[in-house]
Amino acid sequence: MAKDDEKDRKARIENLQRKIEEMTGEKPISFGSGRCSPELKEKFWEYVLAFEEGQHSPLFDTLVNGGLSLPTPDELADQDLEKKLWEIIYALALLGVFLHNTDHLNDRELYEDLWQDVLREDYFIQPANKDYACHLDMIGSGSEEDLLIFLQYYADEGEREWWKNEYPQDDFPAPEPTPYDRDRHLPKREEWEEGQC
Incomplete structure (x- = not known):
């Protein structure tokens, strides 16, 4: 990508982030690996703005x-x-x-x-x-009830084991x-x- 194109894209991303901040009253933040292409970063911020502007x-x-x-x-x-x-x-x-x-x-x-x-x-x-x-x-929902349903019906053995190791004091339902x-x-x-x- 040419240097001017990089500057233009960076300016467009900053403009998108500024609009999002104006709408939400908060500075937008994102977490990424750093390997994300500039094109993908711009598309991400376009989606965030569309979400904020949408009905x-x-x-x-x-x-x-x-x-x-x-x-x-x-x-x-x-x-x-x-x-x-x-x-x-x-x-x-x-x-x-x-x-x-x-x-x-x-x-x-x-x-x-x-x-x-x-x-x-x-x-x-x-x-x-x-x-x-x-x-x-x-x-x-993140509720305890939903977690127990997940562990009872949907969790695989590795997921059940992780929960048992993280919360050994808790009783979990048997898988069904x-x-x-x-x-x-x-x-x-x-x-x-x-x-x-």
Whole structure:
């Protein structure tokens, strides 16, 4: 890269960071290996600015405004539940939103969690940006309950061993197979881009 191009890119990155600081009131920081190319650094700060400038809204509202009906869990009969759940899952994938770690929940429990909590949170989405995805981990809250679910159903032996070594005083649940088989069928970002879903 020519010296002038380097200066121009550095100036653009500084401008992006200044705009982010003006919006957030905080000086932006990032951590990296130092091996990141200047082009990638600039793209990173462009994404951060887009995120800060973007509209954050509940996914529930986005889905309803897009024409998807979302009846209350009590209004949904058992025989209609699976179909409605997959409508939501595929509608979310079209928005670039992908679910993870759902196999410990039956269909009704997952629908209730989505309807009552997860879809009510504000999210920033960019459906037209193929480089962007929002990942919703159904055990990603950081709560003790979610950690125990992770250790019981999703952690491999190495992960369980790490937790036992870090917290030897704690009791952890015995590993169990997940009671449901949904996760392997969930849309993935890379599949969605290739039209495989």
